[in-house]
Amino acid sequence: xxxxxxxxxxxxxxxxxxxxxxxxxxxxxxxxxxxxxxxxxxxxxxxxxxxxxxxxxxxxxxxxxxxxxxxxxxxxxxxxxxxxxxxxxxxxxxxxxxxxxxxxxxxxxxxxxxxxxxxxxxxxxxxxxxxxxxxxxxxxxxxxxxxxxxxxxxxxxxxxxxxxxxxxxxxxxxxxxxxxxxxxxxxxxxxxxxxxxxxxxxxxxxxxxxxxxxxxxxxxxxxxxxxxxxxxxxxxxxxxxxxxxxxxxxxxxxxxxxxxxxxxxxxxxxxxxxxxxxxxxxxxxxxxxx
Ligand code: PXL
Numbered sequence: 001x002x003x004x005x006x007x008x009x010x011x012x013x014x015x016x017x018x019x020x021x022x023x024x025x026x027x028x029x030x031x032x033x034x035x036x037x038x039x040x041x042x043x044x045x046x047x048x049x050x051x052x053x054x055x056x057x058x059x060x061x062x063x064x065x066x067x068x069x070x071x072x073x074x075x076x077x078x079x080x081x082x083x084x085x086x087x088x089x090x091x092x093x094x095x096x097x098x099x100x101x102x103x104x105x106x107x108x109x110x111x112x113x114x115x116x117x118x119x120x121x122x123x124x125x126x127x128x129x130x131x132x133x134x135x136x137x138x139x140x141x142x143x144x145x146x147x148x149x150x151x152x153x154x155x156x157x158x159x160x161x162x163x164x165x166x167x168x169x170x171x172x173x174x175x176x177x178x179x180x181x182x183x184x185x186x187x188x189x190x191x192x193x194x195x196x197x198x199x200x201x202x203x204x205x206x207x208x209x210x211x212x213x214x215x216x217x218x219x220x221x222x223x224x225x226x227x228x229x230x231x232x233x234x235x236x237x238x239x240x241x242x243x244x245x246x247x248x249x250x251x252x253x254x255x256x257x258x259x260x261x262x263x264x265x266x267x268x269x270x271x272x273x274x275x276x277x278x279x280x281x282x283x284x285x286x287x288x289x290x
Contacts, residue, residue: 007035011082013042019268020047020221032232042086049220050266084113091131110139111227118157137177143227160189170200207290221268241287
């Protein structure tokens with residue numbers, strides 16, 4: 001007999017300060033009624049976006065034993081959700097984990113966390129980018145931001161991009177294996193005031209778009225928040241466009257709740273103030289079909 005709540009294996013780092021990765025993912029998914037089982041890839045004193053001298057404890061050498069224990073217990077997961085990985089070797093180890101813990105009806109979501117604003121995070125190197133291109137083939141859903149999509153597809157980074165070009169990129173990403181590709185923070189070529197999330201489901205050939213108001217702030221961890229709401233929403237059996245709307249609306253509300261206060265952006269959004277929104281139904285949807 002299994003406990004009734006959906007269960008997710010969350011393969012991410014734990015950053016002690018700054019609201020990113022597991023400190024964002026666990027509260028969001030727990031609020032959405034999902035049991036989170038962390039498989040920590042690294043422990044950091046802070047995330048790497050804006051703090052100098054952070055302590056980085058790489059857990060690569062411990063992962064296989066950790067996974068062996070889970071195997072011996074026969075634990076089953078309804079979803080495997082992978083994000084920031086601490087070394088290129090972890091990609092091989094976690095690929096093996098996904099293959100051996102696969103079960104029918106399970107969802108595999110890979111957020112290929114590598115960078116933002118045109119560059120790679122300081123803990124990510126080009127070897128990881130190359131491995132990531134292969135790794136995303138194991139996923140049902142991938143959620144790169146615009147910068148990560150550029151790196152995955154080896155495209156030049158531009159400040160704005162045509163919608164038709166993004167559709168082509170999404171198609172190319174799904175050709176690498178995932179059924180659904182979602183690109184976040186897509187800059188709008190017509191307006192500096194909006195960005196978009198654009199998604200493609202290769203199963204039915206449909207493209208979806210949700211526009212977001214652009215707020216001139218760069219809070220780290222919002223990509224983790226977006227992907228977590230997507231995971232929670234899909235596990236609650238929402239459709240793809242509804243899940244996109246819920247995730248965009250949640251992150252927008254978190255940014256708006258934070259932006260009016262004056263504190264360092266590197267501390268992330270004031271998640272604690274908006275978590276309750278996840279309990280409410282989506283009343284207005286803004287998604288478009290492209
Ligand atoms: O939010 C993505 C992320 C995850 N993990 C670590 C990070 C970042 C972004 O900066 O530094 C350690």
